[in-house]
Amino acid sequence: MYMHQRLKGSNAASAVWIKLIAVTVAFPVLLRTGLPQEPMFYIFTGLAAMVWCVNDLIYFRAVNEHGAALLARLSPLGLIAIFIAWFFIRPELLHQYLQDGPRFAAVCAVLLFCVGCAVAVRRCPFSWQALKSIWFVIVASVIGTFLVKEAVDAAPVAKGVFGYVGIEAALMLLFYGAWFSLRDKAGGRAVFSRHGVKTGLVVGGFLVAAIILRTAAQQKVDHPAYVTMISMLDVVWLMVLTPLSGWKDRSNKWAGLGIAASALALAFLKVR
Numbered sequence: 510m511y512m513h514q515r516l517k518g519s520n521a522a523s524a525v526w527i528k529l530i531a532v533t534v535a536f537p538v539l540l541r542t543g544l545p546q547e548p549m550f551y552i553f554t555g556l557a558a559m560v561w562c563v564n565d566l567i568y569f570r571a572v573n574e575h576g577a578a579l580l581a582r583l584s585p586l587g588l589i590a591i592f593i594a595w596f597f598i599r600p601e602l603l604h605q606y607l608q609d610g611p612r613f614a615a616v617c618a619v620l621l622f623c624v625g626c627a628v629a630v631r632r633c634p635f636s637w638q639a640l641k642s643i644w645f646v647i648v649a650s651v652i653g654t655f656l657v658k659e660a661v662d663a664a665p666v667a668k669g670v671f672g673y674v675g676i677e678a679a680l681m682l683l684f685y686g687a688w689f690s691l692r693d694k695a696g697g698r699a700v701f702s703r704h705g706v707k708t709g710l711v712v713g714g715f716l717v718a719a720i721i722l723r724t725a726a727q728q729k730v731d732h733p734a735y736v737t738m739i740s741m742l743d744v745v746w747l748m749v750l751t752p753l754s755g756w757k758d759r760s761n762k763w764a765g766l767g768i769a770a771s772a773l774a775l776a777f778l779k780v781r
Contacts, residue, residue, distance in 0.1 A: 510577035511747055512715060513569060515754050518708035520569035521696035525685050526709025527565070528678040530717045535675030545664035545672045553660035554673055557653050558680035562688070564649040567642070575639035576756050578747035582765025583630070583640050585741070585772035587650030589623055592775050594651045612778055619774045626767035633761035674720070737776040744769045 513523050545551075571580055596603040606613045630636040657673065664672050689697030699705045726736045744766065751758055 510572050510581065510712075510743075511750050511754075513708065513712045514572050514577045514751075514756070516704075516708040516711065517573065518569070518712055519696070519699040519702075519705050520566050520573070521685075521689065521693070522700045522702070522705030522709040523569045523712040524562075524565040525682065525700045526706070526713035527716050528681045528685070528713075530710075530713040531674055531678035531720075532682065534717055534721070535671045535678065538671040539675050542671065544676070547663045550660050550663040550672070551676065553656045553663060554677050555680055557656035557660060558677045558684060560649050560653040560656065561677070562681050562684045564646050564653065568646050571639065571642045571646070575635075575642060576751060576758055578744075578751040578756075578758055579636065579639050579760045579765065580643060581744045581747050582760075582762070582769055583636065583643065584646065584650075585769045586623075586627070586640075587647040588772040589620070589768070589775060590647055590651050591654050592772075592779075593620075594655075598655060616775065616778050619771050619778065623768060623771035626764045626771065629761055629764035630768070633764065635760040636764060639760065738773055741769055741773050 512518075568580070606616065630640060660677075661670065661673050686697075689700070700709070723736060723740060726739075748758075748762065
């Protein structure tokens, strides 16, 4: 996201090139493992692809308008929303938390702290404007995550991850093609412009590599919260890098850091 901001990338170009690289990486693997055969996998993957198409275009535009550092501090609201929403999707999980009194009390304390941080964000005009621009991203993270989990669960383990990455990316490219042809021809031209190709390859290369490395890390650690903790250091790195690009971040940094810390705490408090 920092490179997208630094290079002043097109939201359309970054979104499309990520998927082009993902297809390039995933399909050689799928040629060996084969495609998932379960119909529900394709239904959930298709629905998720539609959600992520809109999500990516909004998020990349917001990065250019509000800065990657600020959005990195606000985006964990989506993780917190997923945490709460999952109690409605899997009611038996709430019962497990209620049986563990100290853990449930800690979760409540973290959520209250997050509410306080959200109030502080509301009082900061810069943070609030950024949050309003990515409200769909936060909602999409809940809906999209549910759809991704259902899709992956519907397919065999050996085919689920790369099957989802490859098929979802291919479907998103089809959706983007239709959108740019019918509604946003300028966005379509930006994808294959000289600047669009350059920024798209940089941004897409970093993000696809991050997805693969993060998946590998999840397989190697004994506690997945460790991966979440390391990944969320991007909040700190972006606060260091952003001033170097000349971007002035006038938002309430402490409120945003509190939100990120809340999401990290919930990762460690999850019932396994």
